[in-house]
Amino acid sequence: MNGPNRADELERLSRLYAGFAADEARAECPIYERLAFGVSESDPLREFLAALPAASRQPNLFFAAVRHLHGVPDDAAALAAVVAADGPRIARLMLSRTTQTNEPARCAVLLPLLAQLPQPLALLEVGASAGLCLLPDRYGYDYGAVRLDPPAAAAPVFPCAVSGPAPLPRTVPDIVWRRGLDLNPLDIASDGDIAWLETLVWPGQDARLRKLRAALAIARNDRPEVVRGDLLVDLPRLMASAPGNATLVVFHTAVLAYVRPRERRSRFAAAMRGSAAVWISNEAPAVFPDLVTGAPPAPAPGRFLLMQDGVPLAWTAAHGQALDWFGPR
Numbered sequence: 001m002n003g004p005n006r007a008d009e010l011e012r013l014s015r016l017y018a019g020f021a022a023d024e025a026r027a028e029c030p031i032y033e034r035l036a037f038g039v040s041e042s043d044p045l046r047e048f049l050a051a052l053p054a055a056s057r058q059p060n061l062f063f064a065a066v067r068h069l070h071g072v073p074d075d076a077a078a079l080a081a082v083v084a085a086d087g088p089r090i091a092r093l094m095l096s097r098t099t100q101t102n103e104p105a106r107c108a109v110l111l112p113l114l115a116q117l118p119q120p121l122a123l124l125e126v127g128a129s130a131g132l133c134l135l136p137d138r139y140g141y142d143y144g145a146v147r148l149d150p151p152a153a154a155a156p157v158f159p160c161a162v163s164g165p166a167p168l169p170r171t172v173p174d175i176v177w178r179r180g181l182d183l184n185p186l187d188i189a190s191d192g193d194i195a196w197l198e199t200l201v202w203p204g205q206d207a208r209l210r211k212l213r214a215a216l217a218i219a220r221n222d223r224p225e226v227v228r229g230d231l232l233v234d235l236p237r238l239m240a241s242a243p244g245n246a247t248l249v250v251f252h253t254a255v256l257a258y259v260r261p262r263e264r265r266s267r268f269a270a271a272m273r274g275s276a277a278v279w280i281s282n283e284a285p286a287v288f289p290d291l292v293t294g295a296p297p298a299p300a301p302g303r304f305l306l307m308q309d310g311v312p313l314a315w316t317a318a319h320g321q322a323l324d325w326f327g328p329r
């Protein structure tokens, strides 16, 4: 690539990494914030990324691949040195893996919606990764005003800071059936998949890592089935296999940004709105720009928009740690 196209690509990468630093990493992970700003200003690092397919250039994927192979660099100069020395192996890992972060804490923002529905529930998660968000009834929750103890002492408790008149649940939902669908389900029995999942938890987030491990221990004993397939192709077949005597809920969190172009996302949204299932979406606002118009401005950068059947109800923090409710009580 050369000339104006190359300059455009490098500029796009600068914006991507500077945006990640400011909107996602700043509040959560100072070292990733520094590294991402460093990438946004580094010609060699941007050149390295520009040589990869567009879908494989994301900060999360790049930093996880470097960390998996070399640990976390201290600064952008150390990152550039690692890439200069081992670029091809880092690139191979980035091409063979995707950002499949499975964040069970996101159940904390889904629970208020799930608990309000007619019970029992049949849960179908698209983009389920290892399936940890299919177990919302196996975890504990601390919403400040309301705390739900976990059913087992070793289960994780997810704190979630709440603002607005959120309908906080008093009990966990009654789930009689659960299935996941994913392009590439992660196997909780595979050491390689687990190591990758753990690498995707940002450095310094020790509590998050401990809770991920606790959720994995639960899932190992009670493994949610995650079927390989594409949400635009294989969902109807799975929906048809759900039991008829339960409320079918199709949900997704942090998935639809990976479904491109936007026309494919619109097709999915139209299919969900035309279905008899309850549709819960917890995604970045750019995913469904037409639907964001019904929401007030987000209270902080990097928030996801929580919707039920296409109706915006709350802003949520990307890892489930906050719920800013603006929907009806």
Ligand SMILES: C[S@@+](CC[C@H](N)C(=O)[O-])C[C@H]1O[C@@H](n2cnc3c(N)ncnc32)[C@H](O)[C@@H]1O
Pocket (backbone or CB within 6 Å): 098, 099, 100, 101, 102, 103, 104, 106, 126, 127, 128, 129, 130, 133, 181, 182, 183, 184, 229, 230, 231, 232, 252, 253, 254, 255, 258, 259
């Ligand atoms: C960032 S992970 C989120 C996992 C999980 N939903 C969570 O919140 O913890 C996104 C997942 O979506 C899956 N995915 C992306 N596009 C998909 C598609 N078209 N059909 C099914 N799964 C898809 C990826 O394989 C990945 O496991």
